[in-house]
Amino acid sequence: MSLVLEIIGLILLINTIAAIITVFRQPRNIAATWAWFLVLVFIPVLGFFIYAFFGRRLPKNRMLLLSGSTKKQVSSLINKQKRQLGKFTADQTPNYQILNRAQGQIEMFMNTATAPLLGNNEVDVYTKGTDFVNQLFTDFKNARSSINIEFYTFYADNIGHQTLDLLTEKAKQGVDVRVIYDAWGSMGTNEKFFRPLIEAGGHAYPFLHNRFNLIDMRVNFRDHHKIVTIDGEYGYIGGMNIGDQYLGRKKKFGNWYDCMMRVHGQGVQGLQSRFILDWNATDQQDKIDPNAADAIAKYYPEVKTDGHAAMQIVASDPISSMEQIKMGYIKLIGMAQRSVKIMTPYLIPDESVLDALKIAVKSGVDITIITPDMPDHPFVYRATQYYTEQLTKLGIKVYAYNNGFLHAKTMVIDDELVSIGSANLDYRSFELNFECNAFVYDKDLANRMEAIYQDAILESTLQTKQIFAQESWWLNFKQHFSRLLSPLL
Structure with missing residues (x-):
């Protein structure tokens, strides 16, 4: 019995030392550090398997894929806007008082999130999934050059198949269709589901995919984006995904109350840049050069509207400590x-x-x-x-x-x-x-x-x-x- 107790004590000692090394060797929020330490100490051995899936950071070399030419593309615009930040006037925009009040926030996002101020936008807001999907499908049908989609959840259910059928039809018409989905959030959806779209000339990948997903077990870092752009003119951002539950069709949730915003104007450029950044990190074989002339014509056309809304598209991720x-x-x-x-x-x-x-x-x-x-x-x-x-x-x-x-x-x-x-x-x-x-x-x-x-x-x-x-x-x-x-x- 004493030998058994000694073995157990040795295991617990080794487990505690390993827990200290594991959680304190990388900088992270102190609350998260101590929470993981408690998990590793009070759930010996098994806690390390939990940590392998949910606690490890993304590898630095993979992180670096998310930076590059897409951010460089807007740096000159941001520097120009910084120099011009001053007093907005009524003849510039009806929202001049709001912009003057928010100058500190505007510059903060320029400095921390590479987010230029994008004006002249018409915006609509949808709180019901059916209204959002109806308008989204209308915009898909009218697409002429490109459709870019990035969703945390893209389920292979009724609305998922309807969306896929429409995207496949547009790909057959020569529209450049690209889809990024989160493998964890879109559980049950895989390459087989997207095969009709791929065979029609479209593209679909899980975010930051690789052939060794079973080895790279980090499931804690999710692509939670809900971004759509069409022809570089129309875009969507908000809380809705592609799935029957978002249309109130799941008995478990019943009515689904959400908020999705449709943007027509310069704001789409911010959504486009975020998508291209994620696309280039996800698909290493078919990257988009946002500075190439054909890419600028396709993804960043000049859009004129009667809208007055100004906005900044701000992204955050586990790469940066800025939150x-x-x-x-x-x-x-x-x-x-x-x-x-x-x-x-x-x-x-x-x-x-x-x-x-x-x-x-x-x-x-x-x-x-x-x-x-x-x-x-x-x-x-x-x-x-x-x-x-x-x-x-x-x-x-x-x-x-x-x-x-x-x-x-x-x-x-x-x-x-x-x-x-x-x-x-x-x-x-x-x-x-x-x-x-x-x-x-x-x-x-x-x-x-x-x-x-x-x-x-x-x-x-x-x-x-x-x-x-x-x-x-x-x-x-x-x-x-x-x-x-x-x-x-």
């Missing part, structure tokens, strides 16, 4: 003078975002957050409930959406500044996923978003101290336990 979208959220909250409105399916803010919210609400800013009233991930949902209670105690109004599942990721500041994109208010979106948001400077869009928030509140329940007081001890335990896992969720 650009999180910085944008914090900057927006800090700029708020009257109100902050947030929609997020996952409310798991880190300390910096929590502090920004605390400062704002204690400064007299009215803060409203809308989250789902049903889970799609149990631990994430319980952690969201934990933070809902904490924020409610601070005086922040948090609503639980009752009419199905709320999946929108939006923020509106003082009915002037808007963010719409793929990034949730959680650790995963800030540190682990490849995310993309549009930060829009437009009073008209902000007014439309205000109406969307009011409609959602009518179908939501305000969370109160009385509701939390009635929760069982077991539910309370699950919430507190899930909160400990926040950096890993």
Whole structure:
């Protein structure tokens, strides 16, 4: 028996030493570091298998593939805009007051996210999947030269097959069709599903794919983008993917409430650049040179509209330590003078975002957050409930959406500044996923978003101290336990 205990003790000692070496040898968020350390120590041996799939960083040589000529293409434009940043005037844009107010944020995104200010955009917003898909299919049918698609989820279900059939038809017509999908988020979808499109001359690849995916087991870094561009003139960004559930056709979720923005104008250039960046990292054989004359003509045509919305397309990823979208959220909250409105399916803010919210609400800013009233991930949902209670105690109004599942990721500041994109208010979106948001400077869009928030509140329940007081001890335990896992969720 003593020999067995000695062996167990030796294993635990070796396991602890290995855990220290594993989690502390690479820089990462301190909360995530200690969370992984606890996993490795309290789940001996097995914890290292979990870490192999969910905890390792992407290899640096693969990271470098995501930089290059695409970023260089906009650097001169950004440098020119920096020199011109000054006082916007009424004859330049009806949104001159908003742009003047947001100059600090605009320059921050230029410096950290290589994001130029792109103006003259017409924008439309869709909260129902059917409306989004109907317009998307119309734009597909009218496509003349190119269709670029990048979705976290592209399911091989009814709407997935309809989308594939339409893309295949366009490829046969000579339209350049390219699809990037996340292998984890599109579970069940593979090359066989896309074969008709490929045989028609189109292209489809899982993000950062390689032939040795079973060896390269990092599943924690997901391509969470929802980006579409058509002919370099029209684009989409937001929270919706391709799948029946996003149209409210899954009994598990029922009605699906989301937010997708259609862009017509210069803003599409930002979406196009992000797609090309990801495409060149994914497909090593058929790269796009964004500086070539034919690529500029196809992907970056001159687009003239009557729109006035200005925007920056901001991406963040595990490559950079800047956490650009999180910085944008914090900057927006800090700029708020009257109100902050947030929609997020996952409310798991880190300390910096929590502090920004605390400062704002204690400064007299009215803060409203809308989250789902049903889970799609149990631990994430319980952690969201934990933070809902904490924020409610601070005086922040948090609503639980009752009419199905709320999946929108939006923020509106003082009915002037808007963010719409793929990034949730959680650790995963800030540190682990490849995310993309549009930060829009437009009073008209902000007014439309205000109406969307009011409609959602009518179908939501305000969370109160009385509701939390009635929760069982077991539910309370699950919430507190899930909160400990926040950096890993």
